[in-house]
Amino acid sequence: MNKRAVYAFVSFVCVMALALATRVDWHQLTLLSSVDYWGLATLILLGLLAEGQALPIKMGRTASGSSIAFLPIFTIVLLFGPAATVLSMVISGPIVEYLIRRKTPVRANFNIGQYILSTSIAG
Numbered sequence: 001m002n003k004r005a006v007y008a009f010v011s012f013v014c015v016m017a018l019a020l021a022t023r024v025d026w027h028q029l030t031l032l033s034s035v036d037y038w039g040l041a042t043l044i045l046l047g048l049l050a051e052g053q054a055l056p057i058k059m060g061r062t063a064s065g066s067s068i069a070f071l072p073i074f075t076i077v078l079l080f081g082p083a084a085t086v087l088s089m090v091i092s093g094p095i096v097e098y099l100i101r102r103k104t105p106v107r108a109n110f111n112i113g114q115y116i117l118s119t120s121i122a123g
Helices: 003-021 026-031 034-052 070-080 082-100 105-122
Strands: 055-059 062-066
Touching: 003 105, 026 082, 034 070, 034 082, 070 082, 082 105
Parallel strands: none
Antiparallel strands: 055 062
């Protein structure tokens, strides 16, 4: 596959993620109390721990991990709304992709862009 096309597509996804993240109603976060912020931080930490404890599954030549990290994210959506969910992806995405999964920068940036893009659109 053409590397330029891949880099162009990854760049497009990241730019779209940034553009849509600016459209999120960030004012919602100012309405949270200090207890809510502690709850949000705890759920983000639980998501990171769930990613760190993902079960490896090998299918053929490729290996992937199965994790329950979607549960804390789903809880964030239900309790705190879309702005907090996008914020949790902005915080946890780089940690998961670069430190836990140790992906290459192109793959990590694409995945982080996807996370932010999908939560921004869904919100």
